[in-house]
Every structure is written in structure tokens, then in C-alpha cells.
Amino acid sequence: MSLDAALAARLKRTADGLVPAVVQQHDTGEVLMLGWMDDEALQRTLTTGRATYWSRSRSEYWVKGDTSGHVQWVKEVRLDCDGDTLLVKVDQEGAACHTGDRTCFDADRLL
Amino acid sequence: MSLDAALAARLKRTADGLVPAVVQQHDTGEVLMLGWMDDEALQRTLTTGRATYWSRSRSEYWVKGDTSGHVQWVKEVRLDCDGDTLLVKVDQEGAACHTGDRTCFDADRLL
Numbered sequence: 778m779s780l781d782a783a784l785a786a787r788l789k790r791t792a793d794g795l796v797p798a799v800v801q802q803h804d805t806g807e808v809l810m811l812g813w814m815d816d817e818a819l820q821r822t823l824t825t826g827r828a829t830y831w832s833r834s835r836s837e838y839w840v841k842g843d844t845s846g847h848v849q850w851v852k853e854v855r856l857d858c859d860g861d862t863l864l865v866k867v868d869q870e871g872a873a874c875h876t877g878d879r880t881c882f883d884a885d886r887l888l
Numbered sequence: 889m890s891l892d893a894a895l896a897a898r899l900k901r902t903a904d905g906l907v908p909a910v911v912q913q914h915d916t917g918e919v920l921m922l923g924w925m926d927d928e929a930l931q932r933t934l935t936t937g938r939a940t941y942w943s944r945s946r947s948e949y950w951v952k953g954d955t956s957g958h959v960q961w962v963k964e965v966r967l968d969c970d971g972d973t974l975l976v977k978v979d980q981e982g983a984a985c986h987t988g989d990r991t992c993f994d995a996d997r998l999l
Contacts, residue, residue, distance in 0.1 A: 784998065791902070792903065797908050797922060799910050799919055799922060801917075801919055805917070806912075806916070806917025806918070807917070808910055808912055808919065808975055810968070810973075811908060811910060811968065811972075811973040823999050851999065853997065853999060854997070855993040855996060855997050855998060856993075856996040857922065857992040857993050857996070858985050858986065858987050858989070858992045858993075858995060858996075859992070861922075862921075862922040862992070862993075864919055864993045874969050875969065876969050878969070881968040881969045881970070881973070882966040882967075882968050884969060885967040885968070886965070886966050887895065887934060887965040887966060887967055887974075888934050888962065888964060888965040
């Protein structure tokens, strides 16, 4: 099943056909990571309950946790006012970051 | 003054030379918006205390609040594990969204 046509028409994509997805822990408000979704990844995220991204480096769909076990259970999905950014609220099992950190922003504070 | 060379070397930019910046209210954890920064916008954000973006639609720097009065005072800036996303924690005066909503994600819940 493909993404609802009315929703697809509202998305503003990058030249690569992607929309950035800000991923936030639903209860603590931690920003966990930023992923990228095409229409298919968004459709899967909306319908399977598992956050699913398009991996720009591997050029494949990536169901968060399938390899690491660090599953993201989808609680809420929002589209921003311009239709060009998604906010995905999840329940993150374990570490969101491939480094083992809870979030991808833990290690490197610039200011 | 330009961006520190060691920091500039760590940034991974889109084809447009930009890095997405997730903007979060520092105390409540609300995700307010997503902006885009080039090296100069990041340098200004780090040194002026005012969140500054590159407007892709207007092709100009955009100091949040200069027109609207809805200033973002920068509290913290972080770079993610891949060097391709910034997290900017701010104290947002008034509405972050040009629609008057507190955040750009208030209006449109998909799930």
C-alpha cells in the first residue's frame, strides 16, 4: 500500500526525494537522532509501528533496531507547517546512537 | 571571523552546503522547528547568542526574531555522531512558528 495521495501531495522533499525526520523520545522529550524518509519509509512508519528510514549511505530501507535490537516504537508522527520536516515521537529501546550513546547528540557539545 | 577550521572539517553538508539544525526549547524539551545552517550561520549562532539560519526560500541569512520579535536565545549547540545534524537548544520568545503556533509541529498530526 502506498502513501495516501493527499499526504504525499503535501510533502516537500529534498532533491533526493527525502524528508528529514526528527526523532524524539515521547516521554522525556530527548531528541534522539535525525533520520530521512521517502514516501515508502513514511508509509511503513505510519502503518507498522516501527520507525523506518531511508539510509542515504547504504541506499536501502532501514527498520531501526532490526540489526541492533534498539527498536523505536512509533507513538506519534507530525508534519511541520511547511510540509518539509517530520517529527516522530517514539519509545526508544536502549541506545538510539550506533556508538552506544542514548542519543546521537550526547558526545559533541559545541557550545 | 569564520568558523573554526577543525569544526568546519567535521561538518557533513548537503549538496547545498547546509546542515539541518533541530531547534529545541531548552527547558521543556519541545521541538520547535527545523532550520538550515551553512558555516557562516553556525558561526553566528555560536558567537552572537542569537539563532541564525540560512533561508533556502529567500537565499539569505535569517536571524530568528529580527522580523517577528520571536527571538531564539541560544543556550546550547551540539553536533551529532555523523557530523551532519545540529541540535540547537534555545530559549524561544513567543511563537517559534510563522503561523503563530508555539512550534512548527503543532498543527498537523499524522498519527
